[in-house]
Each structure stands twice: as structure tokens, then as C-alpha cells.
Amino acid sequence: MRSLISRLSLVLALLLAAAPAAQAQFNFLPEVRAGISARGVDGGGNLLDPNRIGDANVELLFTAPDLNAWTVIGELRPHLGATMSFRGQDSYGYAGLSWTFQAPILPVFVEASAGGVVRSSMFNAPQNDPARNFGCGVGVRVAGSVGVNLPLGASLIGTVEHLPDFGACGPTRANTNVGMRLGFRF
Incomplete structure (x- = not known):
């Protein structure tokens, strides 16, 4: 009986010792992105005019292992972000899911x-x-991005995002923004 307890204690001690190493392999926050954007690009005008840039954005992408069972067709990750206006317009926070597909070569x-x-x-x-x-204060956000992987885990990402209000604020005033961000994978 004493031998069995000793063996179980040894197995338990080894499992507990291995747990921090296994936990260290799981990266909860693998990517951070930050950049600038132009708001209301669907209103016409010169898209490349630097005077249109009026927002700063930061986004955190998290790892959720159970969501990536189908990694053959891409990587599904929860995200949390914020866009701050430095031109007196609404700032906003957002959360959702991002699906990323990496080109094979x-x-x-x-x-x-x-x-x-x-x-x-x-x-x-x-x-x-x-x-x-x-729909006005709380609503939906959809976005599409194209990115290029750079050395050292960095990436350059062009993003178009759309925030419809579905007419909840009176006349429909959906907001479409275009921006560039720099991403860092850890």
C-alpha cells in the first residue's frame, strides 16, 4: 500500500512539475496590431488625402485552441479592439471573431x-x-483585411471596416473606414 501511495505521489508531482511548462507553450495573446485610419471613405473625396486620417486603432487577437480545430482552412481567433478619434468624432470599442487565411507559399x-x-x-x-x-450606440462591425508578413513576426495590414446603424439613428448613416496597421506576433 505504501508503495502505491509513493508511486501516485511521484506521478502527481511529475504532472504538477510539467504543468507550468505546458502552460508556457500556450500563448493567450499571440498578436497585437496598431495603426491609423480614415473615417467615412464612402462619402467620396480623395481617399489618399492625408487630412482624412483621424483615427488611431489598437487590436488584440487572442488564441482559443478549440476554435482552431479546422486550421486547414484558416485560423479563427477572438479579437478585442478600440478606435480613438482625434478629430472629435465618436470613438468606439469592438469585439468579435477574426478568420485569417494564410496563402500557402x-x-x-x-x-x-x-x-x-x-x-x-x-x-x-x-x-x-x-x-x-x-444600432447607433451599440451595433455591428464587419471588416476585411489583406496583409503581408514581414520579418521578425511583424505584418503590414490594410483594413476596410463597416459599421452600419440600420437606420436606428434616424436616416441611415453607415460608417466605412480604411486604415493601415502594423501587427506583431509573439
């Missing part, structure tokens, strides 16, 4: 994202203002 990837968005108007607009309506 080339250092190029495409990505599609969908999720929800919460705009700053949800909190700072006056009471009974349409900006507090669902």
Missing part, C-alpha cells in the same frame, strides 16, 4: 472579422438622443 494573408461595437456616444450623448439607440 506567399507571405500574404486575408482576414474577415465580424462582431459587435460600442460607440462613445452611447455614454456621452444626452438622454433620449438617437445616438443612444441600439
Whole structure:
């Protein structure tokens, strides 16, 4: 009996000793992205005008191992991000899922994202203002990106995002933004 307890204790000690090493192999936050964007590009005008740039963006992409059972067709990751306006427009936070497909040989990837968005108007607009309506203050965000992998785990990413309001704010005023971001994989 004493031998059995000793063996079980030894096995338990080895498992506990191996747990931190296994946990260290799991990277919860494998990528961070940051960049700038131009807002309201669907309104016309010169898309390449630097005066249109008015937002800064940061996005965190997380690992969820159970979501990547189908890695043959891409990588599915939860994301959390924020876009801050430095031109007095709404800032917003967003969360959702991103699906990334890496080209087989080339250092190029495409990505599609969908999720929800919460705009700053949800909190700072006056009471009974349409900006507090669902679809206006809280809504949907969809995005598409094309990126190029650079050395040392970096990437350069061009992104188009669309934030529709479905007419919840009065006349429909969907917002389409274009930006460039730099990503870093850890």
C-alpha cells in the first residue's frame, strides 16, 4: 500500500512539475496590431488625402485552441479592439471573431472579422438622443483585411471596416473606414 501511495505521489508531482511548462507553450495573446485610419471613405473625396486620417486603432487577437480545430482552412481567433478619434468624432470599442487565411507559399494573408461595437456616444450623448439607440450606440462591425508578413513576426495590414446603424439613428448613416496597421506576433 505504501508503495502505491509513493508511486501516485511521484506521478502527481511529475504532472504538477510539467504543468507550468505546458502552460508556457500556450500563448493567450499571440498578436497585437496598431495603426491609423480614415473615417467615412464612402462619402467620396480623395481617399489618399492625408487630412482624412483621424483615427488611431489598437487590436488584440487572442488564441482559443478549440476554435482552431479546422486550421486547414484558416485560423479563427477572438479579437478585442478600440478606435480613438482625434478629430472629435465618436470613438468606439469592438469585439468579435477574426478568420485569417494564410496563402500557402506567399507571405500574404486575408482576414474577415465580424462582431459587435460600442460607440462613445452611447455614454456621452444626452438622454433620449438617437445616438443612444441600439444600432447607433451599440451595433455591428464587419471588416476585411489583406496583409503581408514581414520579418521578425511583424505584418503590414490594410483594413476596410463597416459599421452600419440600420437606420436606428434616424436616416441611415453607415460608417466605412480604411486604415493601415502594423501587427506583431509573439
